[in-house]
Amino acid sequence: MNVSKNDEQVIARKAGGLNPAVIIPILFAIGVCIYLFVLGSPGNFKDADKLGGGSVAFSSVEGKDIHPDSFLGIIYKGGVIVPVLITFMITVIVFSFERYFVLGKAAGKGNLDNFVVQVRSLLNQNKIDEALEECDRQQGSVGNVVKEGLTTYKALSHDSTLNKEQKMVALNKAIEEATTLEMPMLEKNMMILSTLGTVATLVALLGTVIGMIKAFFALGSGGGTPDAAALSTGISEALINTALGIGTSAIAIILYNFFTSKIDGLTYKIDEIAMSIQQSFAEFN
Incomplete structure (x- = not known):
């Protein structure tokens, strides 16, 4: 089966970056x-010498008899939802770093604002070859789109088979296609941050409900005298899950909006230069 050059570029851009199907299970194992x-280390609990080494989870002491002696131990007492929330937090951090480096690479090697000013200045003077050299120096997604537009500009300038209106349509189409090819790389994995911004809160709510169920069970099973230790354990479990979920959700939403703003900024720069290319072509051709 033959694959066009555009299709190859699309495949290459979609394949770039981290693969969530591989990374997320690894992050869950780490969580x-x-x-x-780490959280279940005996050193985070009272009477650590009685718990043995390794982890509280594998000790012979029942969970209800374990009392935290540090903040990490308190988090451990949040229950089975905690490793899921830890995975969410690690996932947000890992994919945020990934987006940061990818978007930084997409902006190119030089200052993007200076690049836009320089290219627009060269277009006003109809210096297409010099503008192409600037694109080669800048690189990145913006440089790639502008270079494609300028290459088409140059080819259409020497094309005598099309009228001016047809040339403008062909130029606009080339720029739009080049922009479309770059967008998958810019937007890849953004959905993960967006999803975790919502899902983390819902999973934390599940942990909160489980903790409150345990608290009320302890309250009602004491035969008139509630089990204070079990009651406090249930309440603390609920609050720990709430805190972890809200914190993860807040960070995910902030980072999602930050990266969305950066993508919008790159898109605006592309549109700005694209308009200059169209204006220059209409003026000099």
């Missing part, structure tokens, strides 16, 4: 290990 061996 579980953090929960069991």
